[in-house]
Amino acid sequence: MASRNPARPLSPHLQVYKWGPHMLVSILHRVTGSGMATVGSLLLVWWLAAIASGDQAYATFVDVFTTDTGGLNILGYIVAVGLTLSLFQHMMTGIRHMVLDIGAGYELKRNKMGALATMVASVALTIVFWLYMGIK
Amino acid sequence: MGSGTAIGRVRGLGSAKHGAHHWWQQRLTSGSNLFLMLWLMISVARMPGYDYAAVHLWLQSAWVAVPMALLILSVFYHFRLGLQVVIEDYQHGESRVVTMILLNLFTFTLGGIALFAILKVAFSGAPA
Numbered sequence: 001m002a003s004r005n006p007a008r009p010l011s012p013h014l015q016v017y018k019w020g021p022h023m024l025v026s027i028l029h030r031v032t033g034s035g036m037a038t039v040g041s042l043l044l045v046w047w048l049a050a051i052a053s054g055d056q057a058y059a060t061f062v063d064v065f066t067t068d069t070g071g072l073n074i075l076g077y078i079v080a081v082g083l084t085l086s087l088f089q090h091m092m093t094g095i096r097h098m099v100l101d102i103g104a105g106y107e108l109k110r111n112k113m114g115a116l117a118t119m120v121a122s123v124a125l126t127i128v129f130w131l132y133m134g135i136k
Numbered sequence: 137m138g139s140g141t142a143i144g145r146v147r148g149l150g151s152a153k154h155g156a157h158h159w160w161q162q163r164l165t166s167g168s169n170l171f172l173m174l175w176l177m178i179s180v181a182r183m184p185g186y187d188y189a190a191v192h193l194w195l196q197s198a199w200v201a202v203p204m205a206l207l208i209l210s211v212f213y214h215f216r217l218g219l220q221v222v223i224e225d226y227q228h229g230e231s232r233v234v235t236m237i238l239l240n241l242f243t244f245t246l247g248g249i250a251l252f253a254i255l256k257v258a259f260s261g262a263p264a
Contacts, residue, residue, distance in 0.1 A: 030222065033218050034219065036215070037215035037218060041211070041212070041246055045249050045253070048195075048204075048249075048250050048253040049249055051188075051253065051257055052252070052254075052256040052257050053253075054188075055188040055189075058188045058191070058192075062186075087177070091170065091173065094166050094169075094170065095170070097166070098163070098166070129181065132181055133181060136181075
């Protein structure tokens with residue numbers, strides 16, 4: 001690197017591109033995946049282990065996320081909505097990945113519509129899930 | 137390294153013959169995750185109640201315990217592959233080795249606990 005020229009042109013990176021939904025859903029896919037892999041898997045395994053341990057261990061788990069009246073507390077709402085929204089977003093962008101993997105959906109307009117559709121679908125699925133849980 | 141023929145130095149290194157293995161396993165498990173997670177969300181949503189007795193009875197059924205165990209295997213394999221890529225992107229040198237070992241510890245410890253818990257409930261009689 002002795003002859004390195006500091007004024008040489010650099011290859012374009014994040015800052016030179018105009019932001020678009022395709023970049024947002026790409027990052028969302030990674031963030032939601034990493035979140036579910038850590039927080040989500042810990043909570044799922046805690047829940048399963050609590051069921052296996054007995055009613056006291058299960059009550060401890062439930063108490064963390066609910067109020068005395070049985071409804072979700074603030075932490076319960078954040079975790080419940082956060083994890084379901086993450087799941088559906090990751091699921092939708094995962095399906096989008098499959099479409100892109102077969103070589104489809106790279107036309108500019110269709111690619112943008114697909115990216116936006118994953119976010120619309122994930123929010124809609126989260127709302128439908130919790131409406132169903134609320135009505136029940 | 138540094139001795140032997142050029143081909144001898146290359147053999148067994150890099151992604152020779154299994155370059156797409158990681159990528160393909162990620163895709164395979166994403167397919168199984170899709171079905172297993174949809175099953176979990178629908179099954180949990182349709183449970184009659186969420187008190188201890190109801191949840192224990194639910195997990196005791198083979199129709200729940202088997203897909204739940206498969207879900208743990210598929211999801212945990214998938215997230216181990218996914219977090220590996222995240223680590224490879226952001227961690228370099230020694231810290232990459234350390235975080236990769238921690239990732240394996242995390243995945244197998246949690247996975248082992250989860251499978252044990254599922255089997256314990258499935259093979260037990262009445263709620264504890």
